[in-house]
Amino acid sequence: MxxxxxxxxxxxxxxxxxxxxxxxxxxxxxxxxxxxxxxxxxxxxxxxxxxxxxxxxLFTGFPPKDKLAELETRMDDPVEGLRFFVREFVLFRSADPDMLTILHQEIQQATPRVPYIRERMAPFWSRLHHLLALGRERGVFRIESVDTTFLFLLGVVLSYQLTDYFAPIFGEEPLSPGEMAAATNQFVFRALGIPEPAEETSE
Incomplete structure (x- = not known):
């Protein structure tokens, strides 16, 4: 070794x-x-x-700077920016479920480490909030409250760890990470009242 x-x-x-x-x-x-x-x-x-x-x-380089930079290039297009955000977050949670679990635990328990985590994650969350606000401003996203939609959206992309809990009642083959990213985007964009963009499902 x-x-x-x-x-x-x-x-x-x-x-x-x-x-x-x-x-x-x-x-x-x-x-x-x-x-x-x-x-x-x-x-x-x-x-x-x-x-x-x-x-x-553990939070050094999290969220990844390259993904944050790529998201930045999409900030003028709320549809493409949101699509990218959702896809990359779903792929991340599939690739590194332990990190997502830690994030959940710390936030839910309001630990003394939350301020540090909030500071690290702020650039990521603030860009998501901006995309939703921009989409509403342009009449692209049919939403009344940006803040509430932001929380709903995070609930969708963050809560996937409940899969194991509900596994006994599931009867379908699990989706691949790419398929799950596409399905999540489909759900989100339908909820926002607009046609979902084309989504790649390859790994």
């Missing part, structure tokens, strides 16, 4: 993310993280400074 500094840091981060998602921040100890990662206990302090800083490191 590689013992290079980047590899060790990555193992610690990967183990921390998995354990935070399963047991929450307070239910996860630094010792358990190091045991999961197979590293010396002192390495968390050496590489990150402590548990709080390790948690914050």
């Amino acid at each position: 590689s013992t290079s500094e980047p590899a060790v840091k990555e193992r610690i981060l990967s183990s921390a993310k998995k354990l935070f998602a399963r047991h929450g921040y307070d239910g996860t100890t630094v010792r358990r993280i190091c045991e999961e990662a197979g590293v010396n206990l002192a390495l968390v302090s050496y590489h990150f400074g402590g548990k709080e800083q390790l948690f914050q490191s």
